[in-house]
Amino acid sequence: MKFEEKLKERKDWELWKEYCGFLDLTIDEFMAIQNRLMLEQIRKWRTSGIGKTILKGRNPETIEEFRKMVPLTSYEDYADSLSLKDKSILPDDPVVWIQTTWEGGRHTIKLAPYTRSMLETYQNNMLGCLMLSTSSGRGDFDVNPKDTILYALAPLPYATGIFPLLLNDAISIEFLPPVKEAQKMSFSERNKKGFKMGLKKGIDFFFGVGSVTYYVSLSIASLGSGHKSGSGSGGGDGKKKISISPAMVVRLLKAKHLCRKEGRDLLPKDLFRLKGFMCAGTDNRLYRDDLEKLWGVRPMEIFAGTEPTCIGTEIWSRDGMYFFPDACFYEFIPEKEMERSLADSSYEPRTCLMNEVEEGEKYELVISVLKGGVFMRYRVGDVYRCIALENERDQVRFPRFEYIDRIPTVIDIAGFTRITENSIGRVIGLSGLKVKDWAAAKEITENKRPYLHMYVEMEPECLFSSAVTVNILKEHMGVYFKYVDEDYKDLKKILGIDPLEITILRCGTFDTYYRGGKEKMRRINPTQYEIGELLKSQELVSAFGRRPERSV
Template identity: 60%
Template sequence: MNLKEKLKKQQYNEIWQQYCGFLDLSMDGYMKIQRRLMEEQIQLWSNCGLGQSILKGKHPRNLDEFRKMVPLTEYEDYADILLTKQPDMLPGNPVIWIQTTWEGGKHPIKVAPYTRSMLDTYRNNVTACLILSTSRKKGSFDVASTDKFLYALAPLPYATGLFPLALGEEIDIEFLPAVKDAVNMSFSERNKLGFKMAMKKDLGFFFGLGSVAYAVSLSLSSLTGGRGIQLSSLLKCRPHMIFRLIQAKYHCKKENRQLLPKDLFHLKGFMVAGTDNQCYKDDLEELWGIRPMELFAGTEPSIMGTETWTRKGMYFFPDTAFYEFITEKDMLKNHEDPSYVPPTYLMDEVRPGEKYELVFTILKGGAFARYRCGDMYRCVGLENREDETQIPRFEYVDRVPWIIDIAGFTRISENGIRNVIRLSKLPITNWVAAKEYNEQNRPYLHMYVELERESLLNSAMSADILKELLSTYFKYIDQDYRDLKKILGMDPLQVTIFTCGTFETYEKQTGKKLHQMNPSYYDLKALLEVQECLNKVR
């Protein structure tokens, strides 16, 4: 039976155990599931063409041998086989291929195959997220087939496009607008139609990237203004929505504030995924009156984990992937010295407070083994009395330091920035790039650049002009960067021009060269102090 049928029979305890029972696992029970599923995957992966392209004739017989024989991998190790979509080379038969951006300016896309077993696991875990988003305590939830879901997701072939399809196999929740219509609409058109439909039918759920959810929320707030709701549209609304609107308008006028989504809609569940959610959660809670529940999700692994009703850390699903962790110290050492092989730790070996780079092997016939996805997490605890769990929970930190991700949309690499500078033919001799946050706690890309001496003397190059020129080329090489402005209304670049000789002076004084991507706080502070001293001298 699916969720709809069990709800009809009021089998609430069975529903909780089936979808959310992993939260009751002991650490030993969790690892037994991990090891059992991994044993199955080792055989599938090691004996397929893709696995042998990496193993080079080796055949691990158990988990220990697998971790010794299989090197840590990145997408380059799979690209030749996956981008040409060779199913005969894979450990399982793919029924769908999911797509996302790989690296702007260098690799247009990367694709990931999903087997039927992977999709079944995804469906169960998506349903668990839906249930937990409405939960206020262990065992409680509020889900119905009549619920309405605001559509704020990227369609297939992107990973979020799987969400409504998988959920549709479990329960007849209605998306506003319908998925078949939404995929052919612009972001703005979806928002307007979704809001109009929500005013007629009410709204129970909302899920999207944190940054996108915020943009949609602001859009809804603007649509509820004086001209946003016409009398003809209002007459089509349900009586309780008309009453709710009249009541909301009265309270907002009395409190001298703008109408907010929470005044009209009382969400049962609110879910966010992607990066930089910490920048938007407080504002989203203020707008909707409910704290968003954060998910772990990605193209290669699908949905990996979720928060619970406490909103105090996320738990990895034990049946999506086998998890390994590289400490931040070892990760940085490996980046400095690629010949250094960082050790990995399993779920029962992580420590509270430690930051880790995640490594995973997809289960159920997945393609990726010991895969470095480029995400970092902090372990925030090994158990939690509030939600009665005995397994580790995590919070998302960010991408690895050599990738700058802005609002979950774009992944800016050192290579990408070099391409921008090369294509623009701008006279930039030295640069560093850092992810920083403005006064509203919104992320942006800050480039500190040094220009050729003659260019500074012979032109009126200002930081604003340089920013406009660089932005043009970032948009040219990276579709996701363009979408930051188009969809979120965000201008993610800030430029500071340094005095000639700043970088050279820094290197002489410190005896080291700066990391060009996300230099440490102390290194960047030292560089700024050098710049300040040079300005005083001149």
């Protein structure tokens, strides 16, 4: 029976128990589900071609044996096998292949096969997210087949493209604009069409990457402010009229009157009454307050990815994420273990399970995809903090997490980039710039926007030429970042932002830093202390060097 049919025939509480009942689990019950599904997965995976390749003749029978025999994996361990899309080596037959960017400057794409059972679990968990996004407490939700949802998602073969397909298979919620049309439109065209349709039909749900939803929200505010009152716009100038419902005409007139009275711009919340607002991706915490001001509804964060599928969601209180017990088997690398393994690739860090995490600690997530998935003991590259082991207020009795960021060796800007030491090295090499040394960090502006800050020391001969300036470096590197990393290009194209800032350090700064006996600084995301010490070191350099410059 489809979800839409269940809405008509079953009581709300029964639906809640089916899709959101995992919130009633104790930690022991949570682990029982994890262990049962993981044992089923081990039996499938160990006999597959890809499983045999990684196991190298070992044959684990229990979860404990599995964790001892199978090393932690990364995409390199699967790349050659998956690139051929050979289903004969997989634990189960794939229904669809999902892809995403791997690492700019080094690799092309990641591929992830999804089985039918994985898609069924994905669908159930996404429906749970939909219900929770409208909820104000346990058992409460407001989802209707006549609802509308603003389309702000990347289409297939990206993971977010699964969401509208799975949702439409369960309930006839209308996407604005329709998915088939949206996939053929540019980002700007999609925004305008969705807004026009929203004026006619209203907007009940909004779901997308946090940075993208923010940009779309600003676009809607701009379009709304420029719209003429009445049933259409531009009646005599040849522009196509926009059909608006009578209720929306009244709301638009009232909103514009209120905005003039309060001396402010029109906001999306003045026109639309969202039932539910969901955000996915990195850096959501930097956009959530602004999004709440724009829409009058606080976004609910969920976590979904190409390899793990949909694995976690916030609930009505919007203060932390809970993992679904049936999507993946979860392991956690404590922060100190993660740091040691990143510094020494030969070190195998220890992991703990969901019932072993500690409140306040940070962890790198490790997943084993259930229901016939291919990725086992897989380092996703994301870091979480355990907020609490239980939530007495919301009566949830297993751990709650908040998403922190990507692992320290990766710089992810607004969910659009995967910048590594390798990709920056390639950019510098392609640019032909005579860079002696550098460090790069993800930093946050005063208005809470992420950017890439590079600290660059040039070769001495370059600094005697007035041609080498911050703007020249920024222009050169920007060109090659776009060449090396396709997603970096989208930051400018879709979000209209240039994430690169450069500080030129005096010649000899890095030598002076290390002369003090300090350990080698990590080039990607050095600590704030290390950056501070680096800037102090340049002040000790003799005055003949060029004074530091910073891009605007």
